[in-house]
Amino acid sequence: MVNLTPVLPAIIPLMALLYSRNLVEQSPPVTRNNFDSEYDFIVIGGGSAGAVVASRLSENSEWKVLLLEAGGSENIFTDIPLAAANLQMTPFDWAYQTEPQEAACYGLKNRRMHWPRGRVLGGSSVLNYMLYIRGNRRDYDNWARLGCYGWSYEEVLPYFIKSEDNTDSRYALNGYHGVGGYLTVSTPSMRTPIGSAFAEAGKYLGYAELDPNGPIQTGFSNPQGTIRNGARCSTAKAFLSPARNRTNLHVLTFAYVTKILFNDNKKAIGVKFERFSLTHVTYAKREIIVSCGSVNSPQLLMLSGIGPEEHLNSLHIPVIADLPVGNNLQDHIYPGVHFVIKMNVSIVQRRVVNAPNIMHYFRTGKSPLSILGGVEGLGFIKTKYANYSDDFPDFQIHLISGDLSSDDGQTFRRVQGITRDVWQKVYVPYLPNDTFSLYPVLLHPKSRGFIRLRSSDPYDPPKIDPRYLTHPDDILSMVDAMKIAIAV
Template sequence: MNIPSSPPSNTSLSDAMGTSPLTVFLSLINYIVDHQAHTDPSSSLTDNIPDAQEYDFIVVGAGAGGIIVANRLTEVSNWSVLLLEAGGEEPSYAEVPSYCVFMQQTSSEVDWGYWSEARPNFCGGNGCSMQRGKVLGGSTTTNSMFYVRGHHRDYDEWARMGNEGWGYEDILKYFVKSEDNGNPNLVKTKYHGSGGYQSVEVFPYQDINTVALLKGLEEIGLTTRDINGEHQKGVMLSQMTAKNGERRSANIAFLKPIRDKRSNLKVLTNALVTKVLIDAYTKTANGVQYHKNGKFMTAIARKEVIVSGGAINSPQLLQLSGVGPREVLEPLGIPVIQDLKVGYNFHDHICSSGVNYTLTKTSQWAGLDAQYEHLTEYALNRTGPLSATGVAQVVAFKTTEYENITDYNDIQFTFENTHVGGVHPNSYYDQITVIPIVLRPKSRGYIKIKSKDPFEHPLINPNYFSEEYDIKILLKGLQYGIDFLKSKTFQELGYRLNTSPMHGCSKHEFASEPYWRCVIKKYSRTNYHLGGSCKMGPASDQDAVVDSSLRVYNVTNLRVIDASIMPFVISGNTNAPTMMIAEKGADMIKRDWNIKLT
């Protein structure tokens, strides 16, 4: 779907009434939100800069990692920072929570359009959509807005692996630093903060099924609690990166407040960095090459280059720059500056659909008249169905029999709003799909460039299900999805298991293990929690790319600060942890350049 940046100026409401419901909705939501958009005078600051312009720091990628690093470095008034983003400005329609389903289409103007290599044992054998935000804010502009930090043990394990300073008690302050939590009871605890750049709160609207899910899951044994607090096992009406019914991307939260106020910050959009410039003799990064407006340009870094492109783009850029596996670079004619396992250890939280609840009494499907009413309510008050994501705002965590530590969750559940008629805003649905997610997969894949061409997408092989363990977790999760229906609340509301076989699996008995294995093979997909491809680890770890200060091994003045540095992806959504990594990374840069930390 190509999402228009604004509705036709000559389209009236009466004209729109004659088109399809989806077209009407998209046109109206764009029209209203665009015409209510907050004026951002900083948009004019994205003009060109002279070739070979010098800055103290160059930050590549304006997602959660890059934007936060740029924000924190420009707190030092005599440091200059250039922030480069391959995508454009964040469109105003991105703020509508229920609209996120459209933001995540791979044909969207704000998506990179990545697909994994096709393999027969996952994603139906056709390759997986690897949606990544190509826009200011990166994937924080396109994601489902969950604010989930992972499990305490994840970070303690990172530290035990030789990454000093990354234990939970070490990094908790960086979660708190970013946060402006809207729940006054939570901010009284040591786990949450107020006054930070990132607004965190629940959506203002919960429909009947959202309330029922919370109650029903509690009835079958899951405790309702703050998953980001002392314990991580249970169910939660998720905290979101949102405020007053609007998405708060990293762009809106961390960049917009400073972009036109700090003269030491320069932001370039639609500027694809094609190479980090590294002196081959001294192995020192001294700038970048980038492409903008049809021209290749350079920018010089006096102090450091920080790569924050994410789990796909960061390893791609390093490899193009001569930092990566010798066996990948030499056949392509790229001089090897440093032989490191860049692109390896790539992994993700694989998940699968397959368990669907038909809503016999509580369908949230709405006709055009009701949709217009909801649209008006959202436009006037930022409330109502469009201010939330339906049942997708519920998140749950469990521990299966395969995990020896009883409180260390190895499976996550999210819930998708689905409609038999196709893709619609999250508010409107007549089915609930249970999505089990493998939290600590054992399978590992890789990212490899295919050529010297920086515009060619890299080869992406997540290598899902190369380990049987990951399949076993999903098998257990799909069965849990059926077991949830034992809830008294679900039964009273008429939730019914849809027992129609999934296409391609009808030869197997429904809900048998062969049936579920077939479903997993055909309907598994990414949960967009990509990481690990520029692994952080001690020098003794042959797979490590960066040290515990996020410095690339044996290359001076080059760091990676994003989800790619995770030794293993944490047990939950990756947005909040990436913000934490960026906050900590920025402090380490300041420390290394003798700036007193506050």
């Protein structure tokens, strides 16, 4: 939500001192420059899932585990919740863009949407807005019905609880949250009057105020986030930092895996990766876990010969397995509805970003900088197209206490890719005002897209085409969701 650049020169020394004093327990795991020729397990990608998998595997001291991460480590700026948007289009971000969209993205440059993906130890848990939402129980139950045995909601819930350390007594002991786990979940210490009014507005529309990770999801809430003492708690901090002294866990950063190696029986036996312009190979005795995220995982699999045969043949990549890798791509697109308010209560950069607020934040973990990317409310709603007999909302409304003009055009305009014409006509008129925004997120899109290789070069970004709004039902439900957002 904010750009800290204007005041950094004067406060960096103080920030560093306070950070080292108060947040030392969050120091990242010690990475290394040397590695062995063979491991029991190789985990590719140290992100939201890979960091957890590597940590859990290394709890067995008899197993030797290698974690390979293409990016580096977090720093002091990635910890600031309100500055989440500033991390996009930086070295922490793969900075992917979709292909030009036929039915959407009319207000974006070249009709392409930016897809932020974390290129850092901790992955997208370092880039995201930290909202702690597990998903709907029916999603897990549907996976189980499709054959993912062991993945029903009742089967995975104990593991959510086990991994969590919830610091809010209102949630911690309600039977759906945990205390003492690795991942810290907290309620932000600060809230604007806009955030306080959001849940009350939901009640007027018939939506209860509730815990969206509890027994019922449909309703309104002020969100919890993966934050610890007011700072971002990524999976690197939560799961890798406690494992930093395990001699059987090797963490290698700036290691970009370009290919999975197979033997004559088509068993994955090793990986080829590049680090600082040098090519290396290491092998796995047991398993190789591909945990590179929704874009890089299919890209790596196809580069390694696992994917649609026709596509791989067109790029002269030897086929290991003809599988529909990269198909059925779905993304939760959202529109924005912005409102002008007459009170000076929203998160406006020129009012929030100042030396006292920043110093107070680094000293105590409290200030507007601790708000989750500016998101202060969540509303899980049902449009008229949803199944009202079931607790399966089809939209999630995000309340942000500001809009894309709240930083005077310094960051949001750039990372969103807003065209000059749209900026001038839509957002410039908001500049003198306080605002808030509601973003209805489509949870179950029917539009389907794909990911494909652009070439056989592992450094060539893949083609990402979500084909937004190509299914007419997505448009109908989105219009109804916007009507509900306006009613809020």
